[in-house]
Amino acid sequence: MGGTPTDLKLIDENGLRIDGRRPDEMRPLRIEAGALKRADGSAYVEWGLNKVMAAVYGPRECHPRHLQNPERALVQCNYNMASFSVDDRKKPGPDRRSHEISKIISEALTHVVFTEYFPRTSIDVYIEVLQANAGTRCAGLTAASVALADAGVPMRDLVASCAAGKVAGTIVLDLTKEEDNFGQADMPMGYVPTSGEIVLLQMDGDMTQEEFEKAIKMDIEACKKVHEVQRDALKRRYSQKGESPEYAAAPEAKEVA
Amino acid sequence: MDESDSKESAREIVVPGDLLAITGKRAGPGTYSEGGKIYAAQMGIKQVRPDSISVVPLSGQYIPIRGDLVIGKIIDIGASNWLVDINSPYPAPLHVNEVPWRVEFGETGKFMQVGDIVLLKIVSVDEVKRIGVSMQDHGLRKLTGGMVIKISPSKVPRIIGKNGSMIQMLKNLTGCRIYVGQNGRIWIDGDLDNIIRAVQAIKMVEDEAHSLGLTEKVKRFLEEGSRKEA
Numbered sequence: 001m002g003g004t005p006t007d008l009k010l011i012d013e014n015g016l017r018i019d020g021r022r023p024d025e026m027r028p029l030r031i032e033a034g035a036l037k038r039a040d041g042s043a044y045v046e047w048g049l050n051k052v053m054a055a056v057y058g059p060r061e062c063h064p065r066h067l068q069n070p071e072r073a074l075v076q077c078n079y080n081m082a083s084f085s086v087d088d089r090k091k092p093g094p095d096r097r098s099h100e101i102s103k104i105i106s107e108a109l110t111h112v113v114f115t116e117y118f119p120r121t122s123i124d125v126y127i128e129v130l131q132a133n134a135g136t137r138c139a140g141l142t143a144a145s146v147a148l149a150d151a152g153v154p155m156r157d158l159v160a161s162c163a164a165g166k167v168a169g170t171i172v173l174d175l176t177k178e179e180d181n182f183g184q185a186d187m188p189m190g191y192v193p194t195s196g197e198i199v200l201l202q203m204d205g206d207m208t209q210e211e212f213e214k215a216i217k218m219d220i221e222a223c224k225k226v227h228e229v230q231r232d233a234l235k236r237r238y239s240q241k242g243e244s245p246e247y248a249a250a251p252e253a254k255e256v257a
Numbered sequence: 258m259d260e261s262d263s264k265e266s267a268r269e270i271v272v273p274g275d276l277l278a279i280t281g282k283r284a285g286p287g288t289y290s291e292g293g294k295i296y297a298a299q300m301g302i303k304q305v306r307p308d309s310i311s312v313v314p315l316s317g318q319y320i321p322i323r324g325d326l327v328i329g330k331i332i333d334i335g336a337s338n339w340l341v342d343i344n345s346p347y348p349a350p351l352h353v354n355e356v357p358w359r360v361e362f363g364e365t366g367k368f369m370q371v372g373d374i375v376l377l378k379i380v381s382v383d384e385v386k387r388i389g390v391s392m393q394d395h396g397l398r399k400l401t402g403g404m405v406i407k408i409s410p411s412k413v414p415r416i417i418g419k420n421g422s423m424i425q426m427l428k429n430l431t432g433c434r435i436y437v438g439q440n441g442r443i444w445i446d447g448d449l450d451n452i453i454r455a456v457q458a459i460k461m462v463e464d465e466a467h468s469l470g471l472t473e474k475v476k477r478f479l480e481e482g483s484r485k486e487a
Contacts, residue, residue: 058346061348071385151316158272
C-alpha cells in the first residue's frame with residue numbers, strides 16, 4: 001500500500017481511472033471452458049491483462065494416503081505464478097503468498113462442492129497464472145470453478161469472484177496493478193450467487209465501515225456479472241460443438257491395451 | 258440421454274446452481290434441493306419427468322454402482338487377489354474366490370498377469386466406497402485380443418443407446434465384437450478395418466452425444482464407409 005507517488009493521478013478530474021474506467025466498472029472478462037484436452041476439466045480466463053489457466057483432475061485416488069478422509073473428498077488447490085507473469089522475473093516455486101492463495105481458494109471451493117459424494121478421493125485444482133496485473137486470485141477462483149463444473153464435479157453453484165478497493169479516496173471495483181500498488185485498500189471476494197454466501201474475503205489496507213459496506217455491495221453486483229460470464233462460457237462449450245461435426249477426422253489413438 | 262432421439266426437441270444445457278423447478282417434483286440425480294427449490298448440481302442436460310427432475314451429466318468420473326459391467330486392467334498381483342484398475346477413483350481388489358478357476362494360494366500370477374484386461378461385474382459398494390468385483394457370472398472373463406478404447410463414462414448410455422439400439426447397430430454394421438463397460442472402457446475385436454470404423458463411429462457418438470438424430474447419423478456414416486469399400 002503506502003503513499004501515492006506525487007506524479008501518478010489514479011483518478012482524474014472527470015472521476016475516471018487511469019485506464020479510463022468508471023469507479024464501478026470491471027475490466028473486460030473473457031472465459032473459455034474446456035481449454036485443455038488432457039485435464040478432466042479446464043478453463044482459461046482473460047480478465048483485463050490477467051491471463052489465468054485452471055485445470056481440474058478427479059475425483060481421483062487421494063495421495064498421500066494419510067490425507068484421505070473416509071467421509072468426504074478433499075479439494076486440493078495449487079496456485080502458481082509463472083516466472084514470466086510479472087515485470088520482474090518471479091522466482092519460480094511455491095512461496096508464502098502462493099501457499100496462502102492455494103489454501104483460501106481450496107477452502108472457497110470446498111464450500112460449494114458436494115464432497116460427501118466421493119469419500120476417500122481428492123479433487124485436484126491447478127491454477128497457473130500466465131500474466132498478472134492484480135486480481136489474480138479472483139481470476140484464479142473464477143477459472144477454477146468453471147473448470148470444476150466442466151469436469152462434471154457436482155457442486156451447489158459456481159463461485160464468482162471479483163475485487164473491490166479504495167483508490168485515491170474513492171471506492172472502486174476490480175483494481176489494476178497500479179491501483180493496487182498505490183491505492184489504499186484492496187479487497188478480493190468470492191461469492192456464491194444462489195445462496196448469497198461469501199466464501200472468500202480478504203482485505204489489504206484499510207477502509208471505514210461505510211466504505212467497506214459500499215465495497216461489499218459493489219463487489220456482490222460485480223460477482224453476479226462474473227457469474228453470468230461463467231455460465232455463458234460453460235453453455236457455449238457444448239452449443240458450439242454440436243454445430244461443427246468433426247467425426248470424419250482420423251480416430252485418435254487413445255488408451256490402447 | 259438414453260431417451261429416444263426425436264422425442265425431445267429442446268435439450269437445455271444447465272450448469273451448477275441453475276434453478277430447475279420451484280416445487281412439486283423430486284430432485285433426481287445431478288440435482289439438489291434447498292429451501293424447496295431444485296437446483297442443478299452438475300453441468301448437463303435438463304430432464305423433466307412427470308414426478309422428478311434430473312440432470313444428465315456431460316462429463317465426470319466413473320463412480321461404481323452395484324451390478325455394473327466394467328472392463329478392468331490388472332495393475333497388481335497379491336497372494337490371494339489381483340488389484341484391478343476400473344477407471345474410477347477407487348481401486349477394485351479381485352479375490353481368488355471371485356474367479357472362475359481354482360487358484361492355490363500364491364499362484365495368482367499363473368492365471369492373470371499385470372496388464373491383462375478383464376470383464377468384471379461390481380458386486381458390492383459400501384458406504385466408504387470399498388469395491389467388490391467378481392468374475393463369476395455368465396460371460397465374465399479375461400479378454401484376449403482386440404483393443405480397448407476409452408471414452409468419457411458419462412457418454413456410455415449414449416453408446417449403448419435406447420435398449421441397446423446404438424451398440425447393436427455398431428455390432429451389426431461393423432461385424433466387430435464389442436463390449437462396453439460402464440466405466441467408459443470399450444473392448445473391440447474384429448479385423449483391423451472394421452475396428453477402425455467402429456472406433457470412428459464411437460468417437461462420433463462421444464463427440465456429439467448431446468445432439469439429436471444421432472443413431473441415424475451414425476448409421477449413415479457406417480453405411481457410407483461400407484459402400485466405398487465395395
